[in-house]
Amino acid sequence: MPFIPHTDDDTQEMLEAIGVKSIDELFDEIPAELMIESLDGIPAAMSEMEITRLMRERAAMDGAPLCFIGAGAYEHHIPQAVWDIATRGEYYSAYTPYQAEASQGTLQTIYEYQSMITELTGLDVSNASLYDGASGLAEAALMAVRSNRKAKSRQVLLTPGVSPTYAKVATAIAGSQGLTFDYLPMDTSTGKLRPDALDDNADPVAVVIQQPTFLGTLEDVDRITDWAHARGAVVIAIANPTSLAVLKAPGHWGEQGADIACGDGQPLGVPLSSGGPYFGYMTCKEKHVRQMPGRIIGRTVDLEGKQGFTLTLQAREQHIRRSKATSNICTNQGLMVTAATIYMSLLGSDGLTAVASQSASNTVRLVGGLTSIDGIERLFDGPAFHEVALKFDRPVAPVLEALAARDILGGYDLSEDYPDLGDALLVCATETKTEADIDAYVEAMREVIASSLAQSA
Amino acid sequence: MDNYLDKLIFEKSRAGRRAFAQAPDVAAELDIPETFMRSDRPRLPEASELQVVRHFTRLSQKNFSIDTQFYPLGSCTMKYNPRACNSLALLPGFAGRHPLGPVSHGQGFLTCMYELQEMLKEVTGMQGVSLTPMAGAQGELTGVAMIMAYHKARGDHERNEIIVPDAAHGTNPATATMLGCVAKEIPTGPDGDVDVEALKAEVSEKTAGIMLTNPSTLGVFERDIIEVDDIVRDAGGLLYYDGANLNAILGKVRPGDMGFDVIHMNLHKTFSTPHGGGGPGSGAVGVAERLLPFLPVPIVGKQEVDGETVYDWLTEKDVPQTIGRLSGFMGNAGVLLRAYVYMRLVGRDGMQRIAEYATLNANYLQARLRDAGFELAFPDRRASHEFIVTLKHEAKEYQLTAMDLAKALLDYNFHAPTTYFPLLVPECLLIEPTETESKETLDNFVNAMIDIVKRAREDGESFKEAPFDTPVRRLDDVRAARQLDVRYDPDTGDAT
Numbered sequence: 037m038p039f040i041p042h043t044d045d046d047t048q049e050m051l052e053a054i055g056v057k058s059i060d061e062l063f064d065e066i067p068a069e070l071m072i073e074s075l076d077g078i079p080a081a082m083s084e085m086e087i088t089r090l091m092r093e094r095a096a097m098d099g100a101p102l103c104f105i106g107a108g109a110y111e112h113h114i115p116q117a118v119w120d121i122a123t124r125g126e127y128y129s130a131y132t133p134y135q136a137e138a139s140q141g142t143l144q145t146i147y148e149y150q151s152m153i154t155e156l157t158g159l160d161v162s163n164a165s166l167y168d169g170a171s172g173l174a175e176a177a178l179m180a181v182r183s184n185r186k187a188k189s190r191q192v193l194l195t196p197g198v199s200p201t202y203a204k205v206a207t208a209i210a211g212s213q214g215l216t217f218d219y220l221p222m223d224t225s226t227g228k229l230r231p232d233a234l235d236d237n238a239d240p241v242a243v244v245i246q247q248p249t250f251l252g253t254l255e256d257v258d259r260i261t262d263w264a265h266a267r268g269a270v271v272i273a274i275a276n277p278t279s280l281a282v283l284k285a286p287g288h289w290g291e292q293g294a295d296i297a298c299g300d301g302q303p304l305g306v307p308l309s310s311g312g313p314y315f316g317y318m319t320c321k322e323k324h325v326r327q328m329p330g331r332i333i334g335r336t337v338d339l340e341g342k343q344g345f346t347l348t349l350q351a352r353e354q355h356i357r358r359s360k361a362t363s364n365i366c367t368n369q370g371l372m373v374t375a376a377t378i379y380m381s382l383l384g385s386d387g388l389t390a391v392a393s394q395s396a397s398n399t400v401r402l403v404g405g406l407t408s409i410d411g412i413e414r415l416f417d418g419p420a421f422h423e424v425a426l427k428f429d430r431p432v433a434p435v436l437e438a439l440a441a442r443d444i445l446g447g448y449d450l451s452e453d454y455p456d457l458g459d460a461l462l463v464c465a466t467e468t469k470t471e472a473d474i475d476a477y478v479e480a481m482r483e484v485i486a487s488s489l490a491q492s493a
Numbered sequence: 494m495d496n497y498l499d500k501l502i503f504e505k506s507r508a509g510r511r512a513f514a515q516a517p518d519v520a521a522e523l524d525i526p527e528t529f530m531r532s533d534r535p536r537l538p539e540a541s542e543l544q545v546v547r548h549f550t551r552l553s554q555k556n557f558s559i560d561t562q563f564y565p566l567g568s569c570t571m572k573y574n575p576r577a578c579n580s581l582a583l584l585p586g587f588a589g590r591h592p593l594g595p596v597s598h599g600q601g602f603l604t605c606m607y608e609l610q611e612m613l614k615e616v617t618g619m620q621g622v623s624l625t626p627m628a629g630a631q632g633e634l635t636g637v638a639m640i641m642a643y644h645k646a647r648g649d650h651e652r653n654e655i656i657v658p659d660a661a662h663g664t665n666p667a668t669a670t671m672l673g674c675v676a677k678e679i680p681t682g683p684d685g686d687v688d689v690e691a692l693k694a695e696v697s698e699k700t701a702g703i704m705l706t707n708p709s710t711l712g713v714f715e716r717d718i719i720e721v722d723d724i725v726r727d728a729g730g731l732l733y734y735d736g737a738n739l740n741a742i743l744g745k746v747r748p749g750d751m752g753f754d755v756i757h758m759n760l761h762k763t764f765s766t767p768h769g770g771g772g773p774g775s776g777a778v779g780v781a782e783r784l785l786p787f788l789p790v791p792i793v794g795k796q797e798v799d800g801e802t803v804y805d806w807l808t809e810k811d812v813p814q815t816i817g818r819l820s821g822f823m824g825n826a827g828v829l830l831r832a833y834v835y836m837r838l839v840g841r842d843g844m845q846r847i848a849e850y851a852t853l854n855a856n857y858l859q860a861r862l863r864d865a866g867f868e869l870a871f872p873d874r875r876a877s878h879e880f881i882v883t884l885k886h887e888a889k890e891y892q893l894t895a896m897d898l899a900k901a902l903l904d905y906n907f908h909a910p911t912t913y914f915p916l917l918v919p920e921c922l923l924i925e926p927t928e929t930e931s932k933e934t935l936d937n938f939v940n941a942m943i944d945i946v947k948r949a950r951e952d953g954e955s956f957k958e959a960p961f962d963t964p965v966r967r968l969d970d971v972r973a974a975r976q977l978d979v980r981y982d983p984d985t986g987d988a989t
Binding site for chain 1: 499501502503506510511512514515516517518521522523524525526528529530531532533534535536537538539540542545546548549550552553554555556557558559560561562564566569571572573574575577579581582583584585586587588589590591592593594595597598599600601602604605611612614615616627628629630631633634638641662663664666667668669670671672673676713714716718719742744745746747750751761765767768769770771772773774789816817818819820821822823824825826827828834836837838839840841842843844845846847849850852853854856857859860861864874875899900903908909911912914928929930931932958960963964965966967968969970972973974976977978979980981983
C-alpha cells in the first residue's frame with residue numbers, strides 16, 4: 037500500500053480500539069445510496085521505477101530548445117544551492133507558520149525576503165507573496181480602491197505597456213466588484229504612452245504603470261506618476277524584479293513615488309516550469325499596510341527577550357475577518373519565496389546587476405543580428421531593457437514554426453495581442469545565452485527568412 | 494543569546510563579498526539613459542556561497558515539518574509528500590519549459606495535464622476540469638464566479654447571496670465578498686450537521702448558491718446532504734462543494750454523484766503536493782455540465798491530427814463564455830505535475846485506501862483520546878479524516894487552554910493541531926492525522942496529550958510559558974503588531 041504504513045495487525049488493533057469490525061463501518065454515516073464501488077477511470081498504481089521511466093520519456097518529448105521567449109517569464113541561471121535548500125524537507129513539507137515557535141525558519145526567511153523586495157522596489161512594506169504577478173495586479177487594484185476612499189471612480193487606467201494578460205486576469209478577478217481596467221493609448225512609433233494621453237479630465241481610482249513595458253520599452257514613469265497623483269489616483273507599479281537592480285525603484289518614481297508595487301517574482305530563481313508555480317510580490321508605502329492582502333511577517337521578541345518572527349496584522353485576513361477581509365487569499369507561494377530569498381542572497385546587488393546588464397547586452401546583440409536580415413527591423417526606437425519588439429515583413433507564426441522545427445523558440449508573436457503593430461515579434465536573450473547561441477539563432481532566422489521569401493508581403 | 498548563527502543574512506553581509514560562481518563575470522555596460530536608472534545601489538546581502546548555504550540550511554532546521562515531525566494540523570492534510578513527485582516534476586524538460594513555448598515542444602507536459610484533468614473528473618464525478626486556480630481560495634473564487642456567470646447568462650441578475658455554514662473556512666465568505674456577493678452564514682446544529690430549518694429560512698430568489706465543505710471542518714460528514722441539495726436547488730441556487738476535505742471521501746463518494754455543480758480540490762492536500770511553508774497550492778475545479786461553458790482558460794484539449802494525438806490549449810476562442818484567466822499562464826503547472834505523479838503512484842485502489850486509512854487513523858485517535866478523558870466536540874459522530882477535541886473543562890479547571898496544550902505539544906516534538914478553528918467550538922483542537930502516519934506515532938501522540946493534562950491536573954503545572962525547548966519561546970504578538978517591524982534596514986540595523 038503506497039505510503040500507508042499499517043500492517044494487518046495494526047489495522048485489527050485499531051478497529052478493536054474504535055469498536056468496529058471493519059473500515060467500511062467507519063463510513064456508515066454517509067447515505068448508502070451515494071457510495072461508489074470503485075474509481076474505474078483511474079489507472080492502476082505504478083511503482084516509482086515505472087513512473088520515473090514514464091516521466092523521463094515525457095520530459096524528453098519536450099526537449100531542450102534554445103529559448104528566446106520572455107513576455108513575462110524569463111530563463112535565468114538558477115544556482116544549484118537554491119533548490120537544493122528550498123526542497124529540504126524542513127522547508128518543503130512545512131505549512132503556513134501558524135505555530136511561530138515551530139516555524140522560525142520559514143518566518144525568518146520571509147522576513148528577510150520582505151527586507152530584500154522592499155529594498156528593490158524602494159517601498160516600506162511587503163507581504164509574504166501572492167500567487168503570481170497577474171493575479172497580484174487584481175489584488176493591488178482592489179487594495180487601491182480600499183486605500184483611496186475619497187475616490188468615487190472605479191476606473192483603473194493602465195499604461196499601454198501593461199501586460200495584456202495581466203489586464204485580462206485583473207478584469208476576471210476584480211471586475212465583479214465594479215472595477216474597470218482601461219488602457220491609455222499607445223504611440224505606435226515609440227511603444228510608449230502617447231504624449232497627449234494624460235488628460236486633465238481623467239478621474240481614475242488608480243493608475244498602473246509597467247516598467248519595463250511588456251514590449252521592452254521604458255516609459256517616462258516620473259511624469260505619469262506625478263500626473264496620476266495630481267488626479268488623486270493611487271499609483272501601482274509593475275516591475276520585473278531583475279530590472280530593479282539597475283532601473284529606478286517604483287518608490288522613487290516622480291515626486292512621491294508609486295504607492296504599491298507588484299509583479300512576478302519568477303526571475304528570482306524560479307524555474308520556467310510551463311508557467312508556475314511562480315510568485316507575485318507586492319510592496320507598498322506604510323500608510324497602505326492595513327489594506328494589504330496576504331500574510332505579513334513581523335519581528336518581535338519572545339518572553340526571554342530573544343529575537344523571533346511571527347505572523348502579524350492578521351486582522352486583515354480571511355481567517356479572522358471572514359467576509360470583511362482584505363482578500364480571500366490563504367495559501368500563497370511560500371516555497372517560491374524561499375527560493376527567491378536564497379537566490380537574492382547568493383547574487384547580491386552586484387550579481388543581480390550583472391544578470392540584468394548581461395541580459396540587456398545579449399538582447400542588443402541578438403537584435404543587431406536579426407535586424408541585419410532584410411525584412412526585419414526594430415519596431416521602436418529608444419532604450420529597452422532585455423526585451424525588444426521587431427517588425428517583420430511577413431506573418432510571424434510560420435517563421436516561429438520553422439524555427440521551432442530547428443529547436444529554436446524565436447520569441448513571442450505579438451500580432452494577436454497588438455493587431456495595430458502589424459507582424460511583430462518580441463525577443464529576449466537573457467544572460468543564459470552565449471554568443472554562439474545568439475549567432476545560431478540569427479543564422480537560423482536568416483535561412484528561414486530566405487527560404488520563405490514567397491511569403492513576404 | 495547573541496549567537497552569530499542566528500543573525501539575519503544582512504548582518505552576515507560584508508561589502509564586496511558574493512557568490513562569484515553565480516552571476517556573469519564581466520558585466521556589460523548598460524546603454525540606458527540616466528533618467529531611467531536608479532541612483533542608489535540596492536542593499537541586498539553580500540555573502541559567500543557557503544555563508545548563504547549555511548544560513549538557510551540552519552534556518553530550515555528551525556522548522557517543524559512533515560519530514561521531521563508528526564504534523565496533525567487539522568484541515569490541512571499534512572501527509573507525506575513522496576520525494577519522487579518533486580524530482581520528476583523538476584526534470585529538465587519540465588522545469589525548463591517556457592509557458593509560451595509551442596505545443597510542439599510541450600506534448601510531454603500536456604499529456605500529463607490532460608490525463609490529470611481526466612483523473613480529476615473521475616474522482617469528482619464531474620464533467621469538466623480546469624487546472625488553472627493556484628490555491629484553494631482561488632478555486633473558490635473560480636467556482637463562485639462560474640455560478641454568478643451562469644445566473645447572469647440566464648438573465649437572472651438578482652441572485653447575489655452565497656450561503657455559507659458558520660463552520661466554513663474564512664475563505665468561503667471572503668470569496669463571496671471578492672466577487673461582489675453577500676455571504677449569508679447559517680448555523681450548525683448540535684450534532685455538527687447544517688441546521689436545515691435555518692437553511693430553509695435563508696434561501697430565496699436572491700440565493701445564488703451554497704458553499705458546502707463536506708466532510709465539514711467539524712470533521713463530520715453532512716448526513717442531510719441530499720436534503721440540503723434539494724432546498725438550495727429548489728430555490729434556484731447552485732451547489733458548490735468545497736473539496737478541502739476530499740481526502741476523507743476519495744473513491745467513496747463523489748460530489749458529482751451528489752448533485753453538486755462545482756467543486757474545488759486542494760491538490761496540495763489530497764494529492765500530496767508540498768505545502769512549502771505556506772504554498773504553493775493548487776485549487777483545480779471540476780464542474781457539472783451546466784457550468785462547462787464558464788470554465789476558466791486555458792484548458793488542455795486533445796485532438797487527432799493525421800492519425801496522431803495532439804494535445805493543445807483551449808482558450809477564449811474555444812470557450813467563449815469563460816470567466817476568463819486567473820493567472821499569467823496556466824496556474825501552478827509544477828504543482829500539477831507533482832499531483833499527477835502522486836496519483837499515478839497510488840492508482841485506482843490506492844485512492845480508496847487513502848480515504849480508508851485516513852478515516853481509520855482519525856477514528857482511532859479520536860477513540861483513544863476519548864478513552865483517555867478528552868472531551869470530543871461531537872462524541873456521537875464518526876470522525877471523517879479529522880475530529881475536534883474541546884478543552885473547555887481543562888481551561889476552566891486547570892487553566893490549560895487549547896493554546897497552552899498546542900504549545901506544550903511542541904516540546905514533545907509534535908506539531909500542534911489546528912487551534913481555535915472552527916470558531917464555534919470553544920477551546921478546540923482540530924486534529925487530522927492523515928493516512929501516512931503509523932499506529933506508533935498516533936500512540937505516542939496520545940501519550941503526550943495524556944501526559945500534558947496529567948502534569949496540569951496532578952502537578953498543577955502551568956503551560957502558559959510553553960514551549961521551552963523550541964528555537965524561540967512564546968512570542969510577543971502584541972508587540973509585533975504595535976511596533977511594526979517588517980523589514981530590516983541594512984544601514985541602521987533597525988526596523989523601518
